[in-house]
Amino acid sequence: MATMPAPETPTAAVLIIGNEILSGRTQDSNLNMIAKKLGAIGVRLCEARVVPDVENDIVAAVNDLRARYTYVFTTGGIGPTHDDITAASVAKAFGVRLAEHPDAAARLLAYYTKDNLNEARRRMAQAPEGAALIDNPISAAPGFRIENVHVLAGVPDIAAAMMDTIAATLKHGPAIHSIAVSGAVAESRLADDLRILAARWPQLDIGSYPWFRQGHYGTALVVRGTDQAAVAAAAEAVSALIEKYGATPARE
Amino acid sequence: MATMPAPETPTAAVLIIGNEILSGRTQDSNLNMIAKKLGAIGVRLCEARVVPDVENDIVAAVNDLRARYTYVFTTGGIGPTHDDITAASVAKAFGVRLAEHPDAAARLLAYYTKDNLNEARRRMAQAPEGAALIDNPISAAPGFRIENVHVLAGVPDIAAAMMDTIAATLKHGPAIHSIAVSGAVAESRLADDLRILAARWPQLDIGSYPWFRQGHYGTALVVRGTDQAAVAAAAEAVSALIEKYGATPARE
Numbered sequence: 001m002a003t004m005p006a007p008e009t010p011t012a013a014v015l016i017i018g019n020e021i022l023s024g025r026t027q028d029s030n031l032n033m034i035a036k037k038l039g040a041i042g043v044r045l046c047e048a049r050v051v052p053d054v055e056n057d058i059v060a061a062v063n064d065l066r067a068r069y070t071y072v073f074t075t076g077g078i079g080p081t082h083d084d085i086t087a088a089s090v091a092k093a094f095g096v097r098l099a100e101h102p103d104a105a106a107r108l109l110a111y112y113t114k115d116n117l118n119e120a121r122r123r124m125a126q127a128p129e130g131a132a133l134i135d136n137p138i139s140a141a142p143g144f145r146i147e148n149v150h151v152l153a154g155v156p157d158i159a160a161a162m163m164d165t166i167a168a169t170l171k172h173g174p175a176i177h178s179i180a181v182s183g184a185v186a187e188s189r190l191a192d193d194l195r196i197l198a199a200r201w202p203q204l205d206i207g208s209y210p211w212f213r214q215g216h217y218g219t220a221l222v223v224r225g226t227d228q229a230a231v232a233a234a235a236e237a238v239s240a241l242i243e244k245y246g247a248t249p250a251r252e
Numbered sequence: 253m254a255t256m257p258a259p260e261t262p263t264a265a266v267l268i269i270g271n272e273i274l275s276g277r278t279q280d281s282n283l284n285m286i287a288k289k290l291g292a293i294g295v296r297l298c299e300a301r302v303v304p305d306v307e308n309d310i311v312a313a314v315n316d317l318r319a320r321y322t323y324v325f326t327t328g329g330i331g332p333t334h335d336d337i338t339a340a341s342v343a344k345a346f347g348v349r350l351a352e353h354p355d356a357a358a359r360l361l362a363y364y365t366k367d368n369l370n371e372a373r374r375r376m377a378q379a380p381e382g383a384a385l386i387d388n389p390i391s392a393a394p395g396f397r398i399e400n401v402h403v404l405a406g407v408p409d410i411a412a413a414m415m416d417t418i419a420a421t422l423k424h425g426p427a428i429h430s431i432a433v434s435g436a437v438a439e440s441r442l443a444d445d446l447r448i449l450a451a452r453w454p455q456l457d458i459g460s461y462p463w464f465r466q467g468h469y470g471t472a473l474v475v476r477g478t479d480q481a482a483v484a485a486a487a488e489a490v491s492a493l494i495e496k497y498g499a500t501p502a503r504e
Contacts, residue, residue, distance in 0.1 A: 019457060019459055019476075020459055020474070021283070021284075021287070021300075022287055022297045022298065022299070022300065023287060023291055023297070023428075023430075023474075023476065024285075024286075024287030024288035024290075024291055024297075025430075025432075025459075025461075025474060026284075026461070027281070027284045028280075028283070028284075029279070031273070031280070031302070032273075032276055032279045032280075033276075034276075035273070035274055035275060035276030036276035038276075039275055039276055045274045045275070045276075046274065046304065046309075047274070047301065047302065047303055047304075047309070048273075048274065048301065048302035049299065049300065049301050049302075050283070050299065050300035050301075051299055052298065052299075053459075057299070079439060079440070079443075079460070080439060080440040080443040081439055081442075081443045081446055081447070081460035082443070082446060082447040082450045082451075082458075082460075083450075083458070083459055083460060112440075118440070118441070118443075118444055119444050120440050120441075120442075120443030120444045120447070121440045121443075123443075124440075155462060155464070157464070176275075178275070178277075180277075187331060187332060187333055188331070188332040188364075188370070188372050188376075189370070189372075190333075190372075191331075191332040191333045191334070191370075191372030191373075191375075192370055192372045194333055194334060195333070195334040195372070198334045198335075199334075205271060206334075206335070207271055207272055207277075207305075207335055208331070208333035208334075208335060208336075209272060209277075209278070210331065210407060212407070212409070222272070222275075222277060224271075224275065
């Protein structure tokens with residue numbers, strides 16, 4: 001069972017916006033990318049949601065999540081087409097006007113040139129009033145932040161670049177240390193001992209993940225927490241447990 | 253913008269349970285798998301959530317989602333270890349006792365044999381009172397259904413097998429037809445015309461997805477809906493739009 005974050009650990013939620021994820025057309029990869037980047041700076045990702053390109057659904061999710069977590073990160077729906085309604089929906093969630101952001105318009109003009117800045121491209125300069133832009137080093141059209149909500153692109157390379165841009169602006173929590181130890185033992189053999197072991201370190205999160213590879217099976221045990229000495233000690237105990245059942249523990 | 257499902261279309265939510273998804277250790281693939289299988293039988297997936305292995309979070313999500321959708325599908329947290337708390341949490345959400353299911357216990361006994369059925373493995377026979385089992389053809393430990401909530405394993409092969417088992421028991425909606433047309437045109441060039449085109453078929457969901465491949469870029473336009481003739485007509489119009497901008501439309 002997960003330990004609760006320490007009071008000083010900032011928390012976060014990810015909101016993935018897009019019919020293509022819910023229809024199965026697209027395999028999302030942004031959640032995993034954001035999860036790793038947040039873990040590296042000590043921000044605890046507590047929840048993720050996927051909603052369709054429907055204004056009411058986006059508004060409800062943004063308002064629910066922004067009230068509960070230090071940060072919200074949305075992906076998707078900020079492009080030039082009719083199904084890109086994230087900016088308008090976020091403005092509605094905050095009860096502010098959607099307006100053209102002068103700096104965003106200038107960036108798009110520089111990127112597309114005046115002759116090619118059609119109405120659709122110009123729409124990408126719209127943001128909720130009061131929003132601050134998030135740089136897009138790949139294709140100019142920026143994301144934005146309003147209060148604790150960061151609105152990112154859905155294209156994975158652009159979303160990752162935007163996360164790198166804003167990471168320095170986020171509160172960093174205590175680093176989360178993680179050690180994974182794997183062995184060729186069924187998790188159901190280890191489980192009774194592991195329950196006792198986990199109870200010795202209530203401040204840590206000890207996860208057990210069965211694996212099947214090329215006809216073999218085993219278990220990866222992952223020890224996570226902000227207390228580095230405790231993580232190391234628990235990882236040693238986990239390794240000893242794998243040895244007890246006749247397998248060779250391997251750090252992953 | 254997505255059209256609302258027709259009244260006869262069953263709806264669904266997916267609830268992914270597991271710290272490993274939120275820590276970034278594991279890339280989820282079950283959402284995409286379930287989305288595709290539901291689409292094939294005309295069940296509309298309307299929302300997905302990812303929550304950690306925390307009882308209160310699981311209970312709250314199960315109760316919120318089961319009240320709003322025809323079906324809920326959960327993945328993860330039904331193994332033998334201390335962090336597998338899904339069955340207990342779902343029992344709590346429904347306000348019923350968690351108890352050993354006799355048929356599940358019999359299946360585990362047959363699979364593991366009496367000498368190897370340790371306490372941890374036996375825990376996998378626990379289910380909320382009143383639940384019906386979902387077959388696990390791979391490793392015996394079953395999932396279960398209670399009212400409209402289907403509780404599946406997290407291991408992708410097992411989750412997929414369980415979905416195949418229960419698909420026949422679900423209400424099927426009208427088949428959702430989908431045609432994707434792709435062309436080497438920036439979506440921001442097409443977007444103004446596409447907005448007008450999409451307004452002609454309000455009963456369809458027309459999505460626009462930019463792509464970047466090996467230094468080239470383009471757009472995939474996806475037409476989806478239950479009205480097959482309208483889907484075909486809109487796909488023709490989309491193809492013509494791609495040609496208008498000098499590219500060759502290709503069905504994907």
